[in-house]
Amino acid sequence: MRATQYYAPTLRQAPAEAEIPSHKLLVRGGFIRPLTSGVFTYLPLGLRVLRRVEQVVREEMNRAGALEVFMAVLEPKELWERTGRWDSFQPQPLRTEDRTGRWFCLGPTHEEVITDLVARDVSSYKQLPLTLYQIQTKFRDEIRPRGGLIRVKEFTMKDAYSFDIDEAGLARSYQAMYEAYVRIFARLGLATLVVQAEAGSMGGSDTREFMVLSDSGEDTVFVCDKCDYAANAECATSRLPEADSETEPADDYQRVDTPGATTIQAISEMLGTPPTKLLKTLLYRADERFVAALVRGDRELNEIKLQRATGADELRMATAEEILALTGAPVGFSGPVGLPDEVEIIADREIEFLGNAVVGANEADAHLVGVNVSRDFAVSRYADLRQAAAGDPCPQCETGRLATRRAIEMGHIFKLDTKYSEDLGALYTSEDGEQRPMVMGCYGIGVSRALAAIVEEHHDDAGIIWPLEVAPFGVVILLLDPENAKLAAVAEDLLTQLEAAGYEVMLDDRDERPGVKFKDAELIGYPLIVVVGRKTAESGEVEVRRRQDSAEEVVPIAGAVATLQELAEEA
Ligand SMILES: [Zn+2]
Incomplete structure (x- = not known):
């Protein structure tokens, strides 16, 4: 190729809105041009890189035994209603209506389409296992696009879906994808960290993310300084404290006046009690019921963990009016002692180790001190609810401490189990003649995002x-x-x-x-x-x-x- 016959317009200056190196350099180098916020055109150089990344992905997927298909961008509403995701999928997909009033979404993912496809054509155990993939344009109704190709409204993704007869088969398909991902990212020059993750809108059990550590990343991961523990912020946790054997439980709790002390810091200062001895009571509306989530005073509640613990489709904080109706007290004075029975109490596991705690009295300007779990209130369930923090002890080893790092999520693998095959009727006849739902997995890679991640990892001042x-x-x-x-x-x-x-x-x-x-x-x-x-x-x-x-x-x-x-x- 000759530069005199090529179209590679380079720029001396980066666009004003570009904040991270990959955004600046991909625009300056003549690889991409913004069309509008979060939407880009690929120039010849950019398209060549995109095609090369696709080729690496394609070769490794084929090597792992996956078969390439190409599905439609337009996905009919009826299909998404069968899995209940038309209303619940987060973030909400971009939607469009045709002139006859039929609704579609611009596919952010393809579980519905592929499961429906396979349900129609595959009926026997002899036709399984099967892993299908595509490399295709995906859409996301991103409110605040940023970071060049990292957070956009329209992007290229590789998505793969595996269908097996049982859990053991899924474990093999999942492992094959895992190994393919390791090869893909190595070939792309990306050092990835595999972290534990939450399934979110996908549902399912085991899920892992392939992260590229980068200060330009939008995600936070927690890593141990001593062992290989790594988890994203949504599911990272910490080692539980030792049981407190020194503190004698108080004979009974006592009510104390705490006028105007509605924050942990204010109560802590007023009573001279460290936040670790306080107990936060957070009231939530989980679908049709109320739950009280308890975390230690120095902790933040992780709402994703709470949603998982409640199993609720929708979770939101209770309003001031709802809190007043339930507890008789304004916001800031809720506590677990004497809550109405209709409120389920879910406590973070650290609460079990808390003796003589300070809690809200469910009365304005008052707290209770010397409160002890199980004697003074009943926890219906313990769960991991706390947000991990830098410096926390590692949950996996004895001496490590957690640190946070910024990262770019490059790949994601999920065990979906039978959610979609049950909803969409993807059944097969087993060897003994029984009808069973196929056991599924799904596997994504951000192909266009890889351009940004590669540049983040491979650039200098020039x-x-x-x-x-x-x-x-x-x-x-x-x-x-x-x-x-x-x-x-x-x-x-x-x-x-x-x-x-x-x-x-x-x-x-x-x-x-x-x-x-x-x-x-x-x-x-x-x-x-x-x-x-x-x-x-x-x-x-x-x-x-x-x-x-x-x-x-x-x-x-x-x-x-x-x-x-x-x-x-x-x-
Ligand atoms: Zn560790």
Whole structure:
């Protein structure tokens, strides 16, 4: 390819709205252009990288035995109503109505479509297992798009779905995808951390995320400084404290006046009690009932964990009016002692270890001190409800402490079990003639997001440093003086030789100053650079340079291809 015939408009300045390196560099390097907020056009260079990432994903999915399909973007409402997700899926999908009044969503995911497809065509255990995947445009009604290709309204995803006869089969399919993901991210040059995650709108049991640690990431992960424990913020937890054997339980609790003390800090200061000895009582509406969630005073409640513990489809904080009606007290004075029976008390596991606690008295301007669990109130259920915090003791090892890191979520694998196959009638006849629901898994990779993650991991002040596997062109030849016919002939000859050796090559034959060509080559991030310039004219030598570490050799023209191959292999 010749730069004079190409469309790669580079910019010296990053757009004002670009905050993170990948957004700045992908726009400046002429890979993408914003169409509107969270929607991008891919220019030729960007599309080449996208296609290369897709190819890596496709090769590894095929190698793992998955079969490629291509499903529609328009998904009919009726199908989503059968799984109950038309109203409940979060974030709500983009929706559209045709002129006859039929509703569709622009698919954010395809469990309904693929399960319905397989339900119609697969009926016997002999046709299973089956894993199908697609690489396709997905939509998300993102309110605040940001981070360039990281959080967008329209993006390319690989989504795969496995169908098995039983849990053991699902475990094998899941493992095959896990291993394929490890190979994919290694080939893309992405160091990933596999973390425990929550299934959220997908439902199902076991779920893992493949995270790329990056300060530009939107997710927070908790990692142990001593062992391999890693979990996202939605499900991270901490080691439980030792039982407090020193504190003698008070004979009984006592009511104390706490005028105006509606926050943990205010009560703590007023009573001289550390927040770890206080107990937070948070009232929630879970579908049609009320629950009181208890966490230690120094903790934040994790609403996702509470929703999971309650099994509710909808969970929201109780209003001030509801709290007053239930407890007889304004917000800030709720406590577990003497709550009406209709309120279920779900306590974080740490509460079990709390002796002589301070709780709200369910009365304005009053608290109870010396409260003890089980003697003074009944917990209907203990669950992990607390939000993990940096510095917490690791739940998996004896001595580690948790730290938080920013990360980009690149992949997600779920065990869905039989939710979708039951809702959509994906049944098979077993060997003994029984009808059973297929056991499913689903597996996603953010393909366009990978461009951003790769750039976040592979760039310097001058620009992008693409790994060879995904580079738009592996080599650029900088022809510094295109007017010089002799040099132009050398460059043309190298172009032919390198293409014959299997490289994708860009020949920068533009009528630009050498400085512009070097700057653009570094900004665009070609992994290998061949300079045909002054040295070539003087001594018949070319410079061969590797972008990632600036390793450089000056060699006779005849040795250029071999040297370049050596540099590529060492990379
Ligand atoms: Zn640990």
